[in-house]
Amino acid sequence: MPIELGSTDITTLKLGSTDVSQVYLGTTALLSTSYNFGNAIFPDGVNDDALTASTLSIAGTTDWIVSFWIKGSGSSNATNMMMTRSNTNGNYIYMRTGSTPYIRWQHGANNTRHDWSDSGLSGWDDGNWHHVYFYRVTNDRHLVFDGVDYGDGGASAAQSGVDFNSFFSRYNSSSFYSNVAMDDVIIHSTTGSVAQAQALYNSGAGANPTTVLGATPEHWYKFDINNGDTTVPNSGSAGTNDLTLSNFSGTYIQAH
Ligand SMILES: [Ca+2]
Ligand SMILES: [Ca+2]
Numbered sequence: 001m002p003i004e005l006g007s008t009d010i011t012t013l014k015l016g017s018t019d020v021s022q023v024y025l026g027t028t029a030l031l032s033t034s035y036n037f038g039n040a041i042f043p044d045g046v047n048d049d050a051l052t053a054s055t056l057s058i059a060g061t062t063d064w065i066v067s068f069w070i071k072g073s074g075s076s077n078a079t080n081m082m083m084t085r086s087n088t089n090g091n092y093i094y095m096r097t098g099s100t101p102y103i104r105w106q107h108g109a110n111n112t113r114h115d116w117s118d119s120g121l122s123g124w125d126d127g128n129w130h131h132v133y134f135y136r137v138t139n140d141r142h143l144v145f146d147g148v149d150y151g152d153g154g155a156s157a158a159q160s161g162v163d164f165n166s167f168f169s170r171y172n173s174s175s176f177y178s179n180v181a182m183d184d185v186i187i188h189s190t191t192g193s194v195a196q197a198q199a200l201y202n203s204g205a206g207a208n209p210t211t212v213l214g215a216t217p218e219h220w221y222k223f224d225i226n227n228g229d230t231t232v233p234n235s236g237s238a239g240t241n242d243l244t245l246s247n248f249s250g251t252y253i254q255a256h
Pocket of ligand 2: 222
């Protein structure tokens with residue numbers, strides 16, 4: 001809610017030199033708090049690999065969501081791999097700059113892809129954080145980007161379930177790497193919806209995923225580690241399934 005001083009709405013209130021992040025009426029907090037993203041990971045686009053200890057897998061007959069935040073820029077690679085399966089060319093998500101499709105989900109035999117080429121996605125690499133959310137609708141995969149419903153990507157063949165173990169590279173071909181910052185990767189068995197995606201997006205401020213989902217996500221990579229660390233824990237309810245980073249250099253963990 002806006003705070004009005006005289007006739008002017010203000011979005012930041014400072015006492016002395018300190019931002020005030022909450023306002024109370026008596027003991028009641030007046031401002032809704034946005035999600036604290038903590039740190040994020042910034043692959044450099046050259047040979048960055050990351051493997052989970054065991055495969056992130058959800059059957060094709062079970063409802064699920066895959067959600068993450070990304071930030072691309074003019075120096076992002078032409079094709080940026082988000083998540084893949086290391087021992088097959090058939091399972092991957094990519095985001096592409098400069099040409100369509102901008103976003104692809106493929107799970108299953110090669111060339112059975114959901115592709116999204118909508119003009120509303122063309123600015124995903126504009127240097128700002130954006131929210132990407134896929135969910136299962138029987139044999140189709142639907143995309144919600146920044147809270148906007150883009151529907152299914154028109155694959156001609158049914159997609160299998162979630163089946164990933166590699167982040168940031170198409171490990172099997174070793175020719176596609178990610179140069180896109182990423183945070184809060186969530187994979188969870190639940191029935192997805194546009195409304196749920198919008199709740200997670202929440203006008204860019206983000207909402208606490210546990211609150212939105214009504215449960216701790218099963219697989220949840222927050223990247224809230226220190227620069228130089230190479231082990232990203234699964235903060236989800238499915239338990240230990242560390243993501244081990246290889247070939248990262250420079251300041252690859254930064255505040256969101
Ligand atoms: Ca590298
Ligand atoms: Ca984070």
